[in-house]
Amino acid sequence: MSIKLEEVTYTYSPGTVYEIHALDHVNLEIGQGDFVGVIGHTGSGKSTMIQHLNGLVKPTSGRVLYNDEDIWADGYDLRSLRFHVGLVFQYPEHQLFETDVLKDVCFGPKNEGLDAEACKARAIEALEHVGFPKELYDKSPFELSGGQKRRVAIAGVLAMNPDVLVLDEPTAGLDPQGRDEILDQIAYLHKTRGISIVLVSHSMEDIAKYVDRLVVMNAGKKAYDAAPKEVFAHYKELETMGLAAPQMTYIMHTLKEHGMDVDVTATTVEEAKASILQALGR
């Protein structure tokens, strides 16, 4: 499994006064089992970019390849691509519509052409994987809390057994506990199912903790594409893009400036603690 974006450019309303270049010659490759974070300021093009991954939008120029096949070539089955590349949008309200949770999660597999039994099995498996409580299966999805709705939405995509799961800000609007639970669940899916994950987020802390690779988008261009620690080393440039490195990065850099021999690449509280203790010689 691999997804490749080659020189992808996307322009909204070309030829009018409302013309916007949402993406500008972006190259990106996502391989089997990758855990990629995508971060960027509002309007940086990250949402537009991830919609290219499953062919929801067609690039104005450039190519999108799935397993080295051009998805916009004549005769390519875009619909089947969407079962391989699962995309979960930011707002669960945009996709929940059925009378109960289980039926809603069945929607994806049903579109894939599976029979009722298989759909149900897939749905239950997906709901279990996102940690959704069994006793709520026949509740209306509209009566759930924000966090539970989010789980159902993710399960709705997961039930299609995708090879890649793309999540657009899955933690927006959740309380800290709900956020951690959802992210832990996603990391668990990555580990147990071995699927690739693309996680779009605003929060550097989330990203730092989970992803192996970090893509930073700025004004429609890919600014960085490296391991989080390497990206955070450019924390001053990140600030000019309206982003910020995790708080620990700042603390460690300040400590270093004051002559303490600490590891500036520490991004989580645990890493920072270990490094400081070591520097203090304890």
Add this chain to the structure above:
Amino acid sequence: MIRDITLGQYYPADSVLHRLDPRVKFIGTMIYIISLFVFKSWGYVLGTVFLAGVIVISKVPFRFMVKGLKAIMFLLFITMFFNAIFTPGEVLFHIWIIKVTKEGLILAGRMGIRLVFLIMGSSVMTLTTTPNQLTDALESLLKPLNKIHVPVHEISMMMSIALRFIPILLEETDKIMKAQIARGADFETGNLIKKVKNMVPLLVPLFISAFRRANDLALAMEARCYHGGEGRTQMKPLRYTGRDYAAYGILAAYLALTIAIRVFLHW
């Protein structure tokens, strides 16, 4: 995909026409439409010159004017066709059982010009005026109806809100569609019944979202003590300036000329 549909088709530009008071533009459009129905033959030269002048002043590219015509192409064709074949008079030629008359062709031509100019004329207004300005103009022009207890302010408020919600709901539709397509929903293939059934995953979230938004808006208005039109002032009240009076002058002259041409020259 859905982004291309524009209902409020305002084209931002810096022209005299854009700065004109919306009431002037509204009345101007009315006068122009009336003139189109007053003209009979050569009067349309005046109509063309006036429209061309206005289009040039508006600084809106010509292709945006023509855009509106696409929607009425079918209507235009049918109108012209039936006028051409069903008008009795001097027969020019036969095609099978269809008789084309001279009077029919003239009438068809006139109807065609009227429709095309009517659409283009009103396009000039909608392209140079924001929907909100238009509702303001309408509210101000209909104010006299308040005397006979027509809730003018409430009607125009509903219109503004409806207009304001159109792009929001379109955007929402686009997002919902994408979210469902991402789950393998199919909105394009199948027969009519299947297509309607396939719309359910789109319509349910859309309705829920529309109701939620309406609810939120009502609450927000209530929280700001909204109580209708009585004693309400506006943030941008409409006020006539010199150029608006000048425009009224030109419009009056145009209308007078139109009537004079018809009455004295029978054009």
